[in-house]
Amino acid sequence: DVKVTQSSRYLVKRTGEKVFLECVQDMDHENMFWYRQDPGLGLRLIYFSYDVKMKEKGDIPEGYSVSREKKERFSLILESASTNQTSMYLCASRTGTRNYEQYFGPGTRLTVT
Amino acid sequence: AQSVTQLGSHVSVSEGALVLLRCNYSSSVPPYLFWYVQYPNQGLQLLLKYTSAATLVKGINGFEAEFKKSETSFHLTKPSAHMSDAAEYFCAVRNQAGTALIFGKGTTLSVSS
Numbered sequence: 001d002v003k004v005t006q007s008s009r010y011l012v013k014r015t016g017e018k019v020f021l022e023c024v025q026d027m028d029h030e031n032m033f034w035y036r037q038d039p040g041l042g043l044r045l046i047y048f049s050y051d052v053k054m055k056e057k058g059d060i061p062e063g064y065s066v067s068r069e070k071k072e073r074f075s076l077i078l079e080s081a082s083t084n085q086t087s088m089y090l091c092a093s094r095t096g097t098r099n100y101e102q103y104f105g106p107g108t109r110l111t112v113t
Numbered sequence: 114a115q116s117v118t119q120l121g122s123h124v125s126v127s128e129g130a131l132v133l134l135r136c137n138y139s140s141s142v143p144p145y146l147f148w149y150v151q152y153p154n155q156g157l158q159l160l161l162k163y164t165s166a167a168t169l170v171k172g173i174n175g176f177e178a179e180f181k182k183s184e185t186s187f188h189l190t191k192p193s194a195h196m197s198d199a200a201e202y203f204c205a206v207r208n209q210a211g212t213a214l215i216f217g218k219g220t221t222l223s224v225s226s
């Protein structure tokens with residue numbers, strides 16, 4: 001089974017802090033994704049990566065950056081956390097084929113106070 | 114442009130009743146369509162997917178969906194609801210570039226005894 005893990009289930013940070021969310025997948029997938037999920041808005045794509053050191057902006061990249069130094073790991077960085085970044089963050093991965101099916105991690109619920 | 118509309122943010126049914134969750138899509142390329150389920154405090158799990166083969170797709174937990182090109186719909190059904198089906202359900206379509214999925218806003222299913 002594909003396994004996608006996220007470093008924290010719950011995280012509380014203060015405004016202005018630098019925040020790192022880590023995601024690891026164990027299936028040698030080429031593509032990895034970061035979404036945020038908010039009530040009534042569904043999932044919105046922040047960034048995705050199709051290869052090591054490669055990244056593309058999604059629909060809402062402002063205030064975020066990403067890092068992919070190894071194929072299995074994709075990090076989301078909040079350079080200076082703000083209260084409007086309080087949300088559920090979901091990581092996903094998939095193969096580089098035309099399968100398109102994504103596998104999701106359990107999510108990190110981030111609260112910025 | 115690709116988009117997904119889920120009709121009804123909240124659907125309530127009685128245990129044993131038919132479940133019908135509606136999804137309409139817009140796609141400028143042959144669509145690949147997905148239904149995901151999210152149980153409380155968990156990530157998303159794939160229920161089923163349409164990838165241009167059979168128009169009636171069977172998934173896990175007794176769910177199925179029918180692709181109707183003329184109606185641009187991909188509604189999710191289950192003949193008899195169980196209490197364990199209470200969750201949030203997301204419909205998704207691949208984007209035009211084939212790099213990511215576009216998700217609907219989600220439908221919360223409540224099941225009463």
